[in-house]
Amino acid sequence: MITAEKITTTDVKRLNKNRIFRLIHYTDKISRQEIADILQLSLPTVNQNLKLLTNDGLIEFEGNFESTGGRKAQAIIVRGMSKCAISVNLSISDIKVALVNLKGNIICSEKASVDFSDNDEYIDTIVKLVDDVVVRNNVDSEDILGVGITVPGIFDMNNEIIVSAPTMGIRNYPVSAITSRIPYKCIAMNDAKANSYAEYWFGRESKDNKNITIEEFNKHLMTSSEDGKLYLMLNTGVGGSYISNERIMQGKHNRYGEFGHMTLHPNGKLCTCGKLGCFEAYVSAKKLSEELDVSLVEFFCRLKNGDEEFAKVFDEYLDNLTTGINNLYIMCDGDIVLGGPVSYFLKNYEDEIRKRLVSKYCFDTDASYLSFAKCTVEQSDTGAALTFLGDFIRGI
Numbered sequence: 241m242i243t244a245e246k247i248t249t250t251d252v253k254r255l256n257k258n259r260i261f262r263l264i265h266y267t268d269k270i271s272r273q274e275i276a277d278i279l280q281l282s283l284p285t286v287n288q289n290l291k292l293l294t295n296d297g298l299i300e301f302e303g304n305f306e307s308t309g310g311r312k313a314q315a316i317i318v319r320g321m322s323k324c325a326i327s328v329n330l331s332i333s334d335i336k337v338a339l340v341n342l343k344g345n346i347i348c349s350e351k352a353s354v355d356f357s358d359n360d361e362y363i364d365t366i367v368k369l370v371d372d373v374v375v376r377n378n379v380d381s382e383d384i385l386g387v388g389i390t391v392p393g394i395f396d397m398n399n400e401i402i403v404s405a406p407t408m409g410i411r412n413y414p415v416s417a418i419t420s421r422i423p424y425k426c427i428a429m430n431d432a433k434a435n436s437y438a439e440y441w442f443g444r445e446s447k448d449n450k451n452i453t454i455e456e457f458n459k460h461l462m463t464s465s466e467d468g469k470l471y472l473m474l475n476t477g478v479g480g481s482y483i484s485n486e487r488i489m490q491g492k493h494n495r496y497g498e499f500g501h502m503t504l505h506p507n508g509k510l511c512t513c514g515k516l517g518c519f520e521a522y523v524s525a526k527k528l529s530e531e532l533d534v535s536l537v538e539f540f541c542r543l544k545n546g547d548e549e550f551a552k553v554f555d556e557y558l559d560n561l562t563t564g565i566n567n568l569y570i571m572c573d574g575d576i577v578l579g580g581p582v583s584y585f586l587k588n589y590e591d592e593i594r595k596r597l598v599s600k601y602c603f604d605t606d607a608s609y610l611s612f613a614k615c616t617v618e619q620s621d622t623g624a625a626l627t628f629l630g631d632f633i634r635g636i
Contacts, residue, residue, distance in 0.1 A: 256281060257289045261636050263457060264299055264316055265343070271305055271313035278452050290316065297322045298342075298636070318343055323632060324379055326370055326387040326424070327625035329431070332356055332408045337369040338618075339377055340625045342632075344441055346618060348373045356408045358417075367421050385632050386425040388624025389418065390434040392477050397494045399428050406512045407476060427624060432479030432580075433488055433497055434623030436471035439579050440483045441626045442615035469575045470568060472499055474561075474582035477512070478520040482572070486630055500524070504564055522560040525582050528553070540585045558589070562596040569601065569609060579613030579620065587612045 259279055264270055276286045293299045300319045304312035320341035329336040333356075338349040350369050354362065370387065393405025395415075402413040419426035468484030478500030482489040489496045500520030501513055508517030521527075528539045532553065543550045569576060578586065586593065594607040601607075613620070 256285060257292060258634075258636050260286065260289045261293055261298060261318075262633065264293075265318050265633065266457070267452075269302065269305075269315040269317045271315065273313060275316075278457060293636075296636075320345060321347070321377075321379070321383070323383055323385050323629070325385045325625035325628040326373065327622040328366060328370065328387060328389045329621045330356065330366075330389065330391050330408070335366055335369060336621060337366075337373055338622055338625070339373040339379070340622050340629070342629060344619075344622070344626055344629060346622065348377055349618070356410070358410075358413065363418055363421055366418060370422060370424075381423070384424050385628040386427060386625070387419075387422055388434065388622070388627060389415070389426060389428040390431040390621070390624045391428060392431045392475075394498065395428065395430060395494055397490075399494065402428070404513075425628075427627065429488075429624050429627075430479060430497070432471075432473040432475070432477065433481040434627075435473050435475075435579060435620040436481040436483060436497070436577075436623065437488055437630075438620045438623035438626055439471055439577055439613050439615050440469070440486075441623075441630070442619050443577065443613070469577055470572045471497075471577045471579060472565065472568065474523060474525065474578070474580035474586075476525050478524050478580075480579075486634065488627075499564070499568060502564070502567065504560060519560075519564045523557065523564060523582075525580075527557055528582065536581065536585060540588075558593060558596060561586075562593060562600060565610065566597055566600040569597075569605075575609050575611065577611050577613060579615075581617065583613050584617075 256279075260275055260281075263275055263278060272283060272286050272290065275281070276283050279286075290299065298319055299316055301314045302317050303315050305315055306312070320343045323342045324347070325340050327336075327338040327340055333353060335352045335354050336349065337351075339347045341347050350372055352365055352369060354365050356362065374381075374384065391402055391405055391410070392407050393402045393410055395401065396403055400415050402410050402415065404411055405413070415426075415428045419428070468482060470482050471480040472478070473480045479497055480499050481497035491497075501511065501515065501518045503515075503517045504519045504522055505517040509521040510516055511518035511521040513520075525536060529536050532539060532550070534542070539550060543554055565576060565578070590612065594610065597607040597610065598605060
C-alpha cells in the first residue's frame, strides 16, 4: 500500500517562507496585502515571514505605494546585493567576467582579449578579473554564492573534465586547473546549457501585481514537469538543453542537449566534431558568416537588400533549420525556445519559419510551440552563475 508522505508544520512554514520570497523576487516591488491576496495567506503569516526574511538580510522596505485611500502600503523588494554570483565566460579569444546580484542583474563586467592557453598566465588573468569585480564592488566573500564558468565544449558527467572543446583546441582538460585558483565554490558547464538557463531565468516575465493570480504564480514556479521547455541555441556551435522543475536535464553521460550533433544529412558536410552531416554543420552562425566571409549583421543586411546569392543560402538555411526543429518537436512534443546570436536576426523571419514548420509536421499544429529568446547576449552569458542563484532561492 502506498501512503502519502506526511507534511509537517515545519514543512508548511518553510514552504510559506519560500513562496513569499519567490513572489517578492518575481515582482519589482510588492505590498504585504498583495502577498496575502495572491498566495491566499493571512496577514499575520505574511508578517511573520517578512520578519524572518528581513532578519536574513534578503529583503528590505523601500518607500511606499501611492495611497488609494487610507494609510500608504510599504513597498517590499529583494535586497539585490544580499547574495551574488560571478560569471566567467571562456572562448578562444576572450575572457568575460560579470558580477550578478540576487535578482540576476549584472552589476559589473570586465573583458580581456586573451587567446586560450593551457598555462598559468592565462589562469592568472581569470583570477585577476574575478578579484577585480569583487573588490571594485566591495562584496563580502560570504555573500558570493559561487562562480559559474562556461566553455563551448562537452564535459564529463561531473563537469570536472572538458572532454572536448574543438573551437578552443581543448581535449580532456581538468576544470580544477582553473577552479583550484578561485577562492569560491565553482561550477563549469557547456555554454549552450548555460545560455539556456539564462533564457529560462529571464524569459519568465513578471506582471502587474494586481493581475497575478495564484495559478499564474504557480506556473511561474514551474512546479510540474509538464512545464519543461527545450532550448535550442544557435551560435558558432549549436546546442541547448531541456529544463524542467527549474533544473537542467543532464542525461546519462551529461550530453543531454547536444542537438547540434544529431545527423541531419547522412554523409553530408563535415562538422567540427569530425562526423558528417551534423545539424550544426548546416545551421550554426558560421553557415551565414564565416563561410561567406561576412559578419552576421552584414549577411542579414545584404539579404534584406535583395542579394540573390544570400537569399539562396538563407532559403537552404531555413529548410535545414526547420527540419531540425521539427525533429526535436516530434521527440519532445513540447515548447521549444530558439536562442543564441543567430536567433536575434531570425525573429524577423518568424512567419516564414512557422509556415515551414507547419508544412513539415505530421499532425495538426500551428507551430505556436516555438518562441524566440528574450534575454540579451550579455544576460545569456551569465547562465552558469544564475544556477547558483536558483539553487539558493530553492533552499530559502
